[in-house]
Amino acid sequence: MRIRRILVANRGEIALRILRTCERLGIEAVLAASDADLDSPAARAADRVVRLGPAPPERSYLSVDAVVRAALTSGATAVHPGYGFLAENPALADACADTGLLFVGPAAAHLRALGDKLEARAAAVAAGLPVLPGGEVGNPAEAEAMLERTGLPVLVKAVGGGGGRGMRLVCHASELAGALELSMAEAGGAFGNSRVYLERYVARGRHVEVQLLADGERVLHLGERDCSVQRRYQKLLEEAPAPELPERLRSAMHEAARRLGRHLGYRSLGTVEFLVDVDRETFSFLEVNPRIQVEHPVTEATTGLDLVAEQLYVAEGRPLTLRQEDVHLSGHAVECRINAEDPDRGFAPGPGTVTGIRLPAGEGVRVDAAVQNGSAVPPYYDSLVAKLVVWGSDRATALGRLAGALDRFTVEGIPTTIPLHRRLVAHPELRRGAVDTGWLGRVLAAAGTAGTGGTAGTGGTAGTGGTAGAASPDRRGASWAAGVTTHG
Amino acid sequence: MILSREDVSDILRVLDATDYDELHLETDRFVLRLRRTPGGWTEEHEVRGEARLLAAPAAAELQSHDQRDSGDAGEDGRRERLHPVRAPLPGVFYRAPKPGAPPFVDVGDHVEADTVVAILETMKLMNPVRAGTAGTVADFAVADSAPAVQGAVLLWLEPGGLGPGELGPGELGPGEP
Numbered sequence: 001m002r003i004r005r006i007l008v009a010n011r012g013e014i015a016l017r018i019l020r021t022c023e024r025l026g027i028e029a030v031l032a033a034s035d036a037d038l039d040s041p042a043a044r045a046a047d048r049v050v051r052l053g054p055a056p057p058e059r060s061y062l063s064v065d066a067v068v069r070a071a072l073t074s075g076a077t078a079v080h081p082g083y084g085f086l087a088e089n090p091a092l093a094d095a096c097a098d099t100g101l102l103f104v105g106p107a108a109a110h111l112r113a114l115g116d117k118l119e120a121r122a123a124a125v126a127a128g129l130p131v132l133p134g135g136e137v138g139n140p141a142e143a144e145a146m147l148e149r150t151g152l153p154v155l156v157k158a159v160g161g162g163g164g165r166g167m168r169l170v171c172h173a174s175e176l177a178g179a180l181e182l183s184m185a186e187a188g189g190a191f192g193n194s195r196v197y198l199e200r201y202v203a204r205g206r207h208v209e210v211q212l213l214a215d216g217e218r219v220l221h222l223g224e225r226d227c228s229v230q231r232r233y234q235k236l237l238e239e240a241p242a243p244e245l246p247e248r249l250r251s252a253m254h255e256a257a258r259r260l261g262r263h264l265g266y267r268s269l270g271t272v273e274f275l276v277d278v279d280r281e282t283f284s285f286l287e288v289n290p291r292i293q294v295e296h297p298v299t300e301a302t303t304g305l306d307l308v309a310e311q312l313y314v315a316e317g318r319p320l321t322l323r324q325e326d327v328h329l330s331g332h333a334v335e336c337r338i339n340a341e342d343p344d345r346g347f348a349p350g351p352g353t354v355t356g357i358r359l360p361a362g363e364g365v366r367v368d369a370a371v372q373n374g375s376a377v378p379p380y381y382d383s384l385v386a387k388l389v390v391w392g393s394d395r396a397t398a399l400g401r402l403a404g405a406l407d408r409f410t411v412e413g414i415p416t417t418i419p420l421h422r423r424l425v426a427h428p429e430l431r432r433g434a435v436d437t438g439w440l441g442r443v444l445a446a447a448g449t450a451g452t453g454g455t456a457g458t459g460g461t462a463g464t465g466g467t468a469g470a471a472s473p474d475r476r477g478a479s480w481a482a483g484v485t486t487h488g
Numbered sequence: 489m490i491l492s493r494e495d496v497s498d499i500l501r502v503l504d505a506t507d508y509d510e511l512h513l514e515t516d517r518f519v520l521r522l523r524r525t526p527g528g529w530t531e532e533h534e535v536r537g538e539a540r541l542l543a544a545p546a547a548a549e550l551q552s553h554d555q556r557d558s559g560d561a562g563e564d565g566r567r568e569r570l571h572p573v574r575a576p577l578p579g580v581f582y583r584a585p586k587p588g589a590p591p592f593v594d595v596g597d598h599v600e601a602d603t604v605v606a607i608l609e610t611m612k613l614m615n616p617v618r619a620g621t622a623g624t625v626a627d628f629a630v631a632d633s634a635p636a637v638q639g640a641v642l643l644w645l646e647p648g649g650l651g652p653g654e655l656g657p658g659e660l661g662p663g664e665p
Contacts, residue, residue: 020490030542043539045490050542055635056580074542189586340611349611351578361500361522361531366493372534379578379635383611404527 001102002316003027003078007071008046010082011061012370013387014292015042018080021308030074032067034060036378041371050074055380061085068095078102078315080308084382087291088115104315106268106290113264114288118159118197124285127263129256132275132284134199140177146198147173153201156183160193164233169201204278204436207235208242209289210257211299212270213310215320219261221254222299222307223329228437229424231347236417236440237424238295239334240302243395244434246281253283260288269296269311278436294337294384297366301333301391332395334402336425338386340377342415351379355413360405364391364398367409377414385416395433399425423447490535491518500529571621572629572641579608579615581642583632591632597625599645606642623647 005028008018015031019042022029031046036055043049050070053060060066062085071079079101081087093108095101105111114120121131133150136159137143147154156179158166166187168179180196188194207230211222226242227235242250257272271293273286296307305327314320341347354375359367369386371377377385390405392398406422424430427443500522503511509524521532575581583591583606593605599619606617623645630636630643 016490020492023490024492031539033539038539038541041535044535044537046539048542049539056633349577349613351611357532359531359533361496361529363497365528367531373532374534379610380580381611408525408527408530 005076006078007076009067013368014082032070064091080104127260129285132200136197150200155199155201158187159195160191202277206276209271209273212261214261214266216267219258240298297389298333298335331393332398333391336388336421339383339417340414343420350415351377352414358410360408570644571647573643575636575640578638579610581630581636582607
């Protein structure tokens with residue numbers, strides 16, 4: 001079924017990003033906007049805007065009823081959920097199916113299976129992917145027994161969770177029972193699911209993820225992204241390809257991701273996240289993100305593909321016209337997330353009004369911005385205001401271009417992470433090559449800007465986004481001062 | 489509707505071949521300003537016009553801006569002594585760590601300066617709000633789950649070590665004359 005009119009049920013840069021592709025493909029785009037976003041650049045750019053509800057997300061972007069009603073009243077035949085919010089919530093996919101709307105994403109059954117981290121892990125094992133030693137534990141005795149397989153230190157993780165929440169590092173067996181209890185309580189409160197599991201802790205890990213595009217039969221990989229530059233499980237800088245990755249590992253990860261996609265019969269865009277153990281030179285499956293991701297532009301820059309367009313085609317039921325051999329990866333791309341946060345004040349969020357914004361432009365430079373001069377940055381949503389993406393023929397060229405672009409990027413009225421990115425891009429260790437997920441934490445700690453409780457990295461990794469979709473009045477989408485999370 | 493990235497690239501390519509250092513394009517739909525700097529081009533870009541709203545507000549459920557005016561505080565002898573706890577940043581005000589949980593503090597509770605009295609959710613981050621001064625909670629100025637602007641009074645404290653008996657609940661509402 002061809003999509004003629006679509007409801008874009010999201011906000012910020014990703015809403016504008018989806019609108020651009022719709023415009024190019026001749027699809028009429030109706031933006032569902034909350035009251036806080038009726039004057040946003042995306043709302044001005046959309047063909048039509050439908051009011052979704054009040055500003056708080058649980059009454060607008062997180063309301064399945066409001067989104068479905070908005071789609072039906074606007075005459076849209078499809079819903080694009082973007083990332084975060086309801087993107088991975090099977091309830092929206094189900095509600096769309098029930099009302100005859102096309103949900104631009106994978107099948108509800110896949111959202112359900114992949115949202116349960118243990119079910120996803122079981123699918124990965126069934127498809128022959130390596131996972132870290134571990135498994136579900138229901139009480140301290142089982143946890144104690146599991147240590148024989150995982151060793152110490154070990155990570156306690158929430159089955160329904162992600163983004164670092166409910167996750168706990170245990171270094172001594174004596175701490176295990178207490179950590180288990182805390183994680184179960186935290187996970188129960190945050191995700192409505194108190195089940196937890198243990199996984200071996202990787203001392204020096206890199207977060208490397210493989211982009212999949214699948215039509216239910218054919219599964220393509222579009223290369224990998226390295227997202228190891230993280231603060232409290234939040235990605236700040238991503239690049240493609242992953243630097244200094246042994247070719248043996250790289251191709252094995254590509255094939256493993258495809259194998260999982262084929263095993264699932266996956267249809268849509270998706271990302272398979274892996275943790276690369278730097279010391280052992282091995283990789284392990286972490287989870288699947290069944291949505292378009294924040295960092296998709298680095299893949300677009302290295303493949304030349306429009307991932308949103310591909311996602312829409314597959315949603316329409318069209319078979320992929322591309323074959324794996326048609327996918328050519330070229331050059332190197334880096335993305336910086338520009339958040340409305342003050343890196344010199346413990347990354348305090350800084351909502352407000354943008355009083356001036358000047359973007360870098362030129363060859364190999366792309367900015368996906370959510371704001372323009374005069375835009376409000378409301379306090380209700382996450383802090384991402386723009387993404388700067390640069391491409392170069394090789395990594396050094398890309399980083400050089402990135403440094404120049406950051407120097408020309410100015411935002412007034414709100415604090416941003418631009419000054420931090422300038423320092424990171426100039427950092428000799430990043431310039432030299434690969435870093436691990438603990439790197440940024442160490443850099444910030446050394447500079448004394450880690451903020452309250454800034455953690456050095458752990459073997460865990462960011463990028464579960466499923467949790468944002470679970471947010472509701474009980475604040476599941478938010479996190480305590482121990483770290484923000486939404487989508488990866 | 490939107491000037492595409494390809495459009496801007498094409499314009500830059502044309503400009504690159506000229507001696508011009510600045511281009512300012514303004515239409516009803518957009519403003520585009522390109523400038524040549526020593527480091528490269530910069531772009532200022534604005535989407536103009538208003539959103540084309542499809543229908544009248546579907547559900548006119550207004551937010552519960554339950555922020556009561558504190559302007560008449562001076563009329564009450566006691567109110568003058570009260571210490572306001574203000575929102576350090578804009579956000580949604582919550583009195584309890586999670587729904588159904590008991591509130592951090594209630595009217596009549598004694599607090600120390602570093603006691604967490606509420607949280608403000610800003611950009612998905614839960615920010616604890618501390619009392620700032622020792623005292624007794626006299627009243628709440630913002631309803632639970634309501635948005636608060638930066639600097640808004642969230643609650644009132646009676647400074648000092650007064651016990652709960654000194655101030656009964658409801659005895660001292662900020663809305664009262």
